[in-house]
Amino acid sequence: MLSLSDIEDARERVESVARRTPLEYSHTFSDMSGAEVHLKLENFQRTGSFKIRGAMNRITTLSEEEKAAGVVTASAGNHAQGVALAASRAGVDSKIVMPEHAPISKVKATRRYGGDVVLYGSDYDDAQKRAHEIEAEEGRTYVHAFDDEYVMAGQGTIGLEIAEDCPELDTVVVPIGGGGLISGISTAIKAKHPDARVIGVQADRASSVATSLEKGEIQALDEVDTIADGIAVRRVGEQTFPVIEERVDEVVTVSDEEIAVALTYLLERSKTLVEGAGAVALAALIFEKFDYDADEVVVPALCGGNIDMNTLTTVVMRGLVETGRYLKIRTELKDRPGSLEKLIEIIAEERANIYAIRHDRTSRKIAMNATEVEVDLEMRGPEHVDTLLESLRDAGYDVEVLD
CATH class of the missing domain: 3.40.50.1100 (Rossmann fold)
Structure with a gap:
């Protein structure tokens, strides 16, 4: 061990x-x-x-024959960059298999460090399977991300x-x-x-x-x-x-x-x-x-x-959202002049800051004489959220909090 x-x-x-x-x-x-x-x-x-720590330790312990054949690995992104940089420092060719949906920043960084990136599969395990296929096909040494x-x-x-x-x-x-x-x-x-x-x-x-x-x-x-x-x-x-x-x-x-x-x-x-x-x-x-x-x-x-x-x-x-700093709500208003203004007055009285408002008369979920409104709000925390929601509901609004 x-x-x-x-x-x-x-x-x-x-x-x-x-x-x-x-x-x-x-x-x-x-x-x-x-x-x-x-x-x-x-x-x-x-x-x-x-990841550069483990990658460097593994690559520096390869034999000269293994270094000449190159290395291959699979990674979601960080191990990819570690292997690419460690291999470049050691003068070893590296091929890195990354999931197709790996963050683009990690893909670009791996290429900048000298790795030949292959995008394959939906996650790390799919990428690992393809990397082992390359290992067998090209005689490279597989540098495992953790095992x-x-x-x-x-x-x-x-x-x-x-x-x-x-x-x-x-x-x-x-x-x-x-x-x-x-x-x-x-x-x-x-x-x-x-x-x-x-x-x-x-x-x-x-x-x-x-x-x-x-x-x-x-x-x-x-x-x-x-x-x-x-x-x-x-x-x-x-x-x-x-x-x-x-x-x-x-x-x-x-x-x-x-x-x-x-x-x-x-x-x-x-x-x-x-x-x-x-x-x-x-x-x-x-x-x-x-x-x-x-x-x-x-x-x-x-x-x-x-x-x-x-x-x-x-x-x-x-x-x-989780810390009560941002809130999305949905409610219905009567489709008549001044309805939106009254809603905004309550929001302003509670000192919430409006990021965006979406006003929709065409939704099939509401009555013909109503309009649906979604409001994105900047809040000061969970207590502020509770106070605003209470004020809106006390004023007769049926408010839904959106995820």
Whole structure:
């Protein structure tokens, strides 16, 4: 099984490429949670993700014959960039298979780092199948995104940095996709701080590890569907699962809505941009998915910052909705002059700001003498939302809150 010495050896191989990323105390999230929160900002890593660590460790250990034949891998995006950059640095040709719907920003970045990108399939598992076909056809070495001890050891160098930079550590919170990251981090943490807890976090619609631990054996999901595309994996690794069973104290799940809130808070309060997978550890903390004591020293690992701008717009908007900062409502008005003005007067009295109004006389769902109105509003929080809705309903409006 993966050992501390494997990770220490990996650090010597990857330190020429991978940055030592900051560990910063967060006043905002400490106040919000009651714990003493230090953020491991791995989203500041080269390529925007921890994946360069494992990729570099694996590629530098290839034989000269393997390097000459080139490498191939499958990835949702971050591992793709890590392999492309590590291979380019080592003078090795790389072919990267990515899902057809991988974020365009990650596809472009992988090509810029020197990878030959092949788009195939609907998710990581489809892409992996095609990558193994290329491995057989072209004699390349497959660099697994997580189920490889060299990759796991490379990711574990994050754990060494956390242990050294936060000697008072009580709990580290780590995202889980296929398990390579948490296998490496948990091995380093348990070796350096045996009493510290390691909490794993998955998206609830990509919970292969949580399901496997519950069943006592590896379970493959039929499908995954989450905004955290970096951890959208149907099946945990054969090599990573035993490490998780032995060294991870608890695995919890978070919803996409909770991920969106955590991402929005990071952007607004800490001026820190992460992707969905990079926000899950913080989401688990602020939504209290695991027990912790007041003043406990907790380190959420923010392990990816590569988010597509179109996705970011959607996620931030969802985060604003979930925190009561943005509200969409629908109601019916009498189709007569002044009806809309009266509605707007109530909204103005409650100090809500109107983003947009859609006024529709033609909907078949309403009476011939009525009109349907949808209003998008900027709000100040959940209490403000409740007050506005109460005022509208007291005035006789039948108000529907829209998702």
